[in-house]
Every structure is written in structure tokens, then in C-alpha cells.
Amino acid sequence: xxxxIEKTLSRKTIFEGKIIDLHVDDVELPNGKMSKREIIKHxxxxxxxxxxxxxxxLMVRQYRKAMExxxxxxxxxxxxxxxxxxxxxxxxxxxxxxxxxxxxxxxISFYTSPGFADxxxxxxxxxxxxxxxxxxxxxxxxxxxxxxxxLEEALGLLEEKQIYDAKTAxxxxxxxxxxxxxx
Amino acid sequence: xxxxIEKTLSRKTIFEGKIIDLHVDDVELPNGKMSKREIIKHxxxxxxxxxxxxxxxLMVRQYRKAMExxxxxxxxxxxxxxxxxxxxxxxxxxxxxxxxxxxxxxxISFYTSPGFADxxxxxxxxxxxxxxxxxxxxxxxxxxxxxxxxLEEALGLLEEKQIYDAKTAxxxxxxxxxxxxxx
Numbered sequence: 001x002x003x004x005i006e007k008t009l010s011r012k013t014i015f016e017g018k019i020i021d022l023h024v025d026d027v028e029l030p031n032g033k034m035s036k037r038e039i040i041k042h043x044x045x046x047x048x049x050x051x052x053x054x055x056x057x058l059m060v061r062q063y064r065k066a067m068e069x070x071x072x073x074x075x076x077x078x079x080x081x082x083x084x085x086x087x088x089x090x091x092x093x094x095x096x097x098x099x100x101x102x103x104x105x106x107x108i109s110f111y112t113s114p115g116f117a118d119x120x121x122x123x124x125x126x127x128x129x130x131x132x133x134x135x136x137x138x139x140x141x142x143x144x145x146x147x148x149x150x151l152e153e154a155l156g157l158l159e160e161k162q163i164y165d166a167k168t169a170x171x172x173x174x175x176x177x178x179x180x181x182x183x
Numbered sequence: 184x185x186x187x188i189e190k191t192l193s194r195k196t197i198f199e200g201k202i203i204d205l206h207v208d209d210v211e212l213p214n215g216k217m218s219k220r221e222i223i224k225h226x227x228x229x230x231x232x233x234x235x236x237x238x239x240x241l242m243v244r245q246y247r248k249a250m251e252x253x254x255x256x257x258x259x260x261x262x263x264x265x266x267x268x269x270x271x272x273x274x275x276x277x278x279x280x281x282x283x284x285x286x287x288x289x290x291i292s293f294y295t296s297p298g299f300a301d302x303x304x305x306x307x308x309x310x311x312x313x314x315x316x317x318x319x320x321x322x323x324x325x326x327x328x329x330x331x332x333x334l335e336e337a338l339g340l341l342e343e344k345q346i347y348d349a350k351t352a353x354x355x356x357x358x359x360x361x362x363x364x365x366x
Contacts, residue, residue, distance in 0.1 A: 001253045004246040004326050015197050015205055017221045020299055022198055022205050025248060035324040037248040038200045040223060045298070063187040065208060065220040066301040067294060070184045078298070108341075111250060111348045112295045113302055115228070115261065116203055118249040121349070141218040143187050158291075165294045166304070166349040173353065177360045 003030050006037070019043070019078065020117075042119035046089040047076035047167045049107065049174065050099060050126040056148040057175065058097050058129075059157075059168070063143070072147065072162045074171050076121070085109075085122040091136065093126055097146050098135040102128030107174070112166060121167055151175050186213050189220070202226075202261065203300075225302035229272040230259035230350045232290065232357065233282060233309040239331040240358065241280050241312075242340075242351075246326070255330065255345045257354050259304070268292075268305040274319065276309055280329050281318040285311035290357070295349060304350055334358050 006027040015022040021041040029035055050058040061072050077092035079085060086104060094100055107123045138144065149157065154172045157163040163172065189210040198205040204224040212218055233241040244255050260275035262268060269287060277283055290306045321327065332340065337355045340346040346355065 001244075001246075004244065004253055004328065006246050006248055008248075015221075017207070018219065019221050020205075020223070022203075024200070027248060029324055030246075030326050033323070036201065038202050039249045040203070040300075041249075042296075042299070061184070061187065063184075063189050063213075064294075064297045065189055065191075065210060066222045066224075066297060066299060070187055071294075071297060073297065076298075108352060109344075109347075110352045111247075111254075113225075113300060114247045114249060114254060114256065114348045115259075116225070116249060116302075117223075117296060117300065119296055119299075140216070141212055143213050145187065164292075165297045166353065169291060169293045170349065170353050170356065173356050173360060177356060177363065180360065180363050 005030060006035075009034070038116055040113075040117035040119070042117055043079045043081070044085070044120045044122070045076055045078045046085050046092060046122045046124060047074050047171070048089050048093050048104075048124050048126050049074055049171045050093055050097065050101065050129060052129050052148060056150060057154055057171075058099060059147040059149055059154070059163075060096050061145040061147060071164055072157050073165055073168045076167065086124070089122070089124045089126070094132060095136050095138050096142075096144055098131055099129045100132045100135075101126035108170075123167065123171070151179060188213060189218075192217070221299055223296075223300035223302070225300055226262045226264070227268070227303045227305070228259055228261045229268050229275060229305045229307060230257050230354070231272050231276050231287075231307050231309050232257055232354045233276055233280065233284065233312055235312050235331060239333060240337055240354075241282060242330040242332055242337070242346075243279050243327040244330060245328075254347055255340050256348055256351045259350065269307070272305070272307045272309070277315060278319050278321050279325075279327055281314055282312045283315045283318075284309035306350065306354070334362060
């Protein structure tokens with residue numbers, strides 16, 4: 001694969017933030033020419049497809065500053081330093097929904113924006129849910145509404161572009177596939 | 184939804200690049216407290232699920248600097264200024280694969296990383312493909328290998344984490360769903 005690989009010649013760190021860092025790399029292309037790559041470093045995240053005993057999917061409605069709008073998504077959150085993704089998944093499910101789960105299985109992991117960022121999202125399926133008394137609170141800068149929706153309602157939210165992000169679209173399609181397969 | 188909305192108090196532009204811009208916004212949270220939001224602005228992108236008459240899916244193998252590795256993805260590319268996404272989709276399909284298509288239908292659009300970026304990806308399904316003589320060339324800093332894979336092979340590439348990004352994972356699951364539905 002050497003005919004594809006870019007060599008890093010130097011890296012300039014533009015920004016080191018609370019959530020993301022930004023670097024600009026000078027690279028040597030496979031043909032020997034030079035170029036620049038704008039790179040966002042992100043700690044990674046988890047997202048949880050949580051299904052209640054009644055077959056409803058847990059979703060959270062929240063304001064997303066990057067789009068300046070409210071969106072409906074599956075519960076998700078970023079990894080704390082050194083945290084195992086499955087631990088993050090349990091924590092975020094409890095904080096964002098007040099639910100805990102008996103079973104939590106990894107489904108798939110994927111990079112969200114490989115063209116410019118290294119954010120890796122780990123998707124889990126949570127079942128056997130129960131409401132927890134005195135659940136862990138949200139981060140102090142997080143505000144969410146909890147929704148419990150059927151697959152049909154989720155498809156309606158997709159159609160209306162209230163659900164409008166990759167991980168939640170993937171989750172809804174996963175549930176469609178499971179339904180068609182009779183699982 | 185006023186109980187969720189964050190008000191922008193001020194915006195600091197940290198970086199304006201070739202592909203992304205970075206801003207840090209000071210916001211007032213719904214409870215009146217202050218916080219900061221790190222925001223990446225991106226022009227948006229398209230991705231194409233292109234199916235040959237033999238039922239193979241077109242994929243491109245390319246080096247992704249953010250992850251420092253080679254990945255296999257469906258053809259994709261970012262919008263040029265003022266370009267309609269469907270025009271970008273035709274252009275990127277031709278540039279990255281050498282194929283043109285007779286039918287090109289919008290499937291879904293989604294934000295890839297709503298926690299920190301406004302990148303919106305428009306996904307299309309392309310069919311009735313044909314190889315074009317003297318197809319438009321790749322951008323001068325792009326190097327890709329073209330693959331034509333069956334759904335079974337795509338599932339293998341996912342398992343091996345050669346396919347490892349959200350839009351391509353969504354595309355493979357879409358094709359699985361279509362197969363199960365007998366379409």
C-alpha cells in the first residue's frame with residue numbers, strides 16, 4: 001500500500017481544547033509532492049442503542065451548537081481519559097437517560113469523519129433496562145429531554161430530520177434490519 | 184424547546200483552513216450559566232453507493248491522515264462552494280472511480296459528528312454505471328485504488344476493520360437490508 005501512504009514532514013499544533021485539538025501537518029504525497037492536512041484529534045465516543053422491555057428505543061433531544069439546532073439522537077458521550085468504552089457506555093446511559101442495563105453488547109465501531117477527524121464512535125446495544133433511583137447526573141453543561149420511541153416513530157423522526165446524524169441513522173437502520181430478520 | 188437552547192454570547196475564530204474552520208463560542212446555557220463550545224465548520228460532503236450491473240459495490244482504498252492508515256470507503260468528497268450536492272456526487276463518482284451513472288437518487292443525509300462539527304454528508308445511490316473513457320482526474324493530492332466488491336466481501340472488510348467509517352458502514356447495512364427485503 002506504499003503507493004497510497006503520505007509521510008508526515010512536520011506538524012503544527014493550532015489549538016488544544018477541552019474536546020478537540022487541531023493540527024496542520026505538512027505531508028509528502030505518494031508522488032513526492034507536498035501538501036497540507038488539517039487534522040482534528042478527538043478522544044473518541046460511545047453511543048448506545050438502548051431497548052426497553054416494551055420494545056421502545058431511548059433517545060435524547062438536545063441542542064447542538066455546531067448546527068445551532070435541537071436534534072434527537074441515541075444517548076452518546078465522549079470517552080474520559082483512559083476510560084474503557086464499555087464503562088463510558090454504562091455511564092452515559094445512566095447520566096443521559098436515568099436507565100441502567102443488565103446486558104450491554106458491542107455492535108460496531110466506526111470513524112465518523114475520516115476526511116479530517118479521528119473521532120471513533122463505539123456503538124453498543126443495551127437491553128434489560130431499569131430506571132435507577134438517584135441516577136448519576138448529567139455534566140453541568142448538558143441539558144437533554146428523554147424520549148422513548150417505537151421504531152415506527154423513529155422512522156418518522158428521521159423523515160422529519162429531527163433525527164439527523166450518522167450514528168442514530170445507523171441505529172435506526174440496524175433496528176429495521178433486526179425487525180425484518182425477525183430478531 | 185427553549186429549555187434546551189444555548190445563546191451565543193461571542194465567537195472567536197481560531198483557524199480558517201482549506202477544508203475546515205475552527206471557532207470557540209462563549210454560550211449562555213439554559214440555566215443561565217456560561218460555557219464554551221468548540222465548533223468545526225465544514226462545507227459538507229457527498230458519498231455514493233454505486234452498484235454495478237453485476238451487483239458489485241464500488242469502493243475506494245485511500246490513506247487517511249487523521250488516522251494515519253489506509254481505509255476502504257464508498258466514493259465520497261466535499262462540496263465545492265455553491266455546488267449542488269447531486270453535482271458533487273456525479274463529479275466525485277467519475278473522479279474517484281472512472282464510472283458515470285444513468286440513475287442517481289438521494290438516499291439520506293446526516294451530520295457525521297454533531298458534538299463538535301457541522302459536516303453534513305449527503306448519501307446517493309448510483310446505478311446503471313458505465314466506465315468512462317478519459318474520465319475527469321482526481322484532485323492532485325488524492326491517490327486511491329478502486330475496488331469492486333460483493334456484499335459478502337464488504338461484510339468481510341467491515342469485520343477486518345478495513346471498512347471502518349460511519350457512511351460506509353451505513354451503506355453496507357443499507358445493502359444488507361435491501362437484500363433481506365428482496366430488492
